[in-house]
Amino acid sequence: MASTFMTPGVYIEEKNAFPSSITAVETAVPVFIGYTQKAERNGKSLIHKPTRITSFAEYLEYFGSEFKPKFTLADADPKVKQETFNINGKPTVVQIKDNNTAYFYNSIRLFFGNSGSLCYILSVGTYGHSADGLTIAADDFIGSDTKPNVFTLLEKEAEPTLIVMPDIIALGADAYTTVYSQVLQHCADMQSRFGIFDLVKQKPSDVLEEVIGAFRDQIGVNSLNYGAAYHPWLKTTIVQPDEVDFENLDATVDLEKLLPEPAAAQIITKYKTNATPDKNTKKNFHQSLKAASPTYVHILEEVRSQMNELPPSGALAGIYTLIDNSRGVWKAPANVSVNMVTAPTVNISGEEQKNLNVDIMAGKSINVIRPFTGVGTLVWGARTLDGNSLDWRYINVRRTLIMIEQSVKLATRAYVFEANDATTWITVKSMINNFLQNLWKQGALAGAAPEQAFDVQVGLGTTMTPQDILEGRMLITVKVALTRPAEFIIITFQQQMQES
Numbered sequence: 001m002a003s004t005f006m007t008p009g010v011y012i013e014e015k016n017a018f019p020s021s022i023t024a025v026e027t028a029v030p031v032f033i034g035y036t037q038k039a040e041r042n043g044k045s046l047i048h049k050p051t052r053i054t055s056f057a058e059y060l061e062y063f064g065s066e067f068k069p070k071f072t073l074a075d076a077d078p079k080v081k082q083e084t085f086n087i088n089g090k091p092t093v094v095q096i097k098d099n100n101t102a103y104f105y106n107s108i109r110l111f112f113g114n115s116g117s118l119c120y121i122l123s124v125g126t127y128g129h130s131a132d133g134l135t136i137a138a139d140d141f142i143g144s145d146t147k148p149n150v151f152t153l154l155e156k157e158a159e160p161t162l163i164v165m166p167d168i169i170a171l172g173a174d175a176y177t178t179v180y181s182q183v184l185q186h187c188a189d190m191q192s193r194f195g196i197f198d199l200v201k202q203k204p205s206d207v208l209e210e211v212i213g214a215f216r217d218q219i220g221v222n223s224l225n226y227g228a229a230y231h232p233w234l235k236t237t238i239v240q241p242d243e244v245d246f247e248n249l250d251a252t253v254d255l256e257k258l259l260p261e262p263a264a265a266q267i268i269t270k271y272k273t274n275a276t277p278d279k280n281t282k283k284n285f286h287q288s289l290k291a292a293s294p295t296y297v298h299i300l301e302e303v304r305s306q307m308n309e310l311p312p313s314g315a316l317a318g319i320y321t322l323i324d325n326s327r328g329v330w331k332a333p334a335n336v337s338v339n340m341v342t343a344p345t346v347n348i349s350g351e352e353q354k355n356l357n358v359d360i361m362a363g364k365s366i367n368v369i370r371p372f373t374g375v376g377t378l379v380w381g382a383r384t385l386d387g388n389s390l391d392w393r394y395i396n397v398r399r400t401l402i403m404i405e406q407s408v409k410l411a412t413r414a415y416v417f418e419a420n421d422a423t424t425w426i427t428v429k430s431m432i433n434n435f436l437q438n439l440w441k442q443g444a445l446a447g448a449a450p451e452q453a454f455d456v457q458v459g460l461g462t463t464m465t466p467q468d469i470l471e472g473r474m475l476i477t478v479k480v481a482l483t484r485p486a487e488f489i490i491i492t493f494q495q496q497m498q499e500s
Helices: 056-063 104-113 150-154 166-171 174-190 208-218 262-272 279-292 294-307 313-326 350-357 395-415 422-442 466-470
Strands: 030-036 051-053 071-075 085-087 090-096 119-126 162-164 194-198 227-231 234-236 341-344 366-372 376-380 454-458 476-480
Touching (some): 030 104, 030 166, 030 313, 051 056, 056 104, 056 119, 071 294, 090 294, 104 166, 104 313, 119 150, 162 174, 162 313, 174 194, 194 395, 208 227, 208 350, 341 366, 341 376, 395 422, 395 476, 422 454
Parallel strands (some): 030 119, 162 194, 194 227, 227 366
Antiparallel strands (some): 051 119, 071 090, 085 090, 234 341, 366 376, 454 476
């Protein structure tokens, strides 16, 4: 007791009887990085400022609404395998214009539609209502002489645990080497994050092996256990019919010549007499065309169909949140249906998935999203990019250990500069033991008894030498037996002889 007693009397001293407790950190807090319509709160810019939101309404308030892409129409090339539709008896294709690709806003909607909740938004630029489209540039993400590196900005934020970048895949395969490799390195440096990656959209004319091969060749080999990739893209129901109108068609599309219905030509001629149409005039024109021209409706439906094809990362971020909140981070985020999705853009068979799930050369596993009759569209894979590693093969193993490491790290910070003696060692060991025992009871750790599920060691002669104590080091060794998913269930049947 530090006090010196000088006055006679009775003194009370309270002592803590129990060790401190460890609270598990949040595990499903994605940070979405990309382009927004605006980025402003209370008149102050939010560009390059990670912003915490808890609802889609908050997103709309701070970051605005959708990007309105422009599309053109062209005659179909019979030599190219592609989706077409007929206009006036001619096979026609809808093509998006250059610099008109943006997936961020709809990916956010897909995230919230798949049970997403808390997340961070990091805007790297705004598109406003520009008629010139949107140019997606790698240096908006990885930085340049005039732009910051987004990963440097994220180093100051402790809460985000997942990194999602739906816009960057518009760069095609260039995203793999320039951005994805930096995501993996950032996650490994922070030791508290995990990347969710998209692959390039597979067109009807593309070969699956070439799409996968390009990703595996260019993603590199460093820190692969800190990320997972998903394929193919998804046909969603995010964009509704009332969100698409004639303003999604490029100025080169002459509806007056294109639409065969006589009533449509009259409506268009009358509309053109108004040099500066207001919002209501445009709305009435659109509604009139829909009523008068089935061809116009078909064109807009083709446009909407393309706008609804989205990379899967936004949906997976929501699914990670759903699984973490309902089952725990130790449950593999697989065999779960994807909401607001009608089908994958490509139907990958079980035979084709073999080479995606298991990569003999480098272990770069690709998780497949597949449709199943009577069940729906399911996430049918749970591997990290380090698929040949027995330590880090599964997503839930990697993310569970991240949760344990960060939770213990934050709790033991209170003992920095405490006496490096047996009293502190016992307190810290008890604290970690209690935390791991609670995880074992919840099913996060494997073993019939706690001693089979984890082991914590700290002390002189156990983990430390006298030299370690002189140098101010307290060394703690924690071993955990993490649960792993039953990826392959083999049921053996045999006949037996009749016994009576």
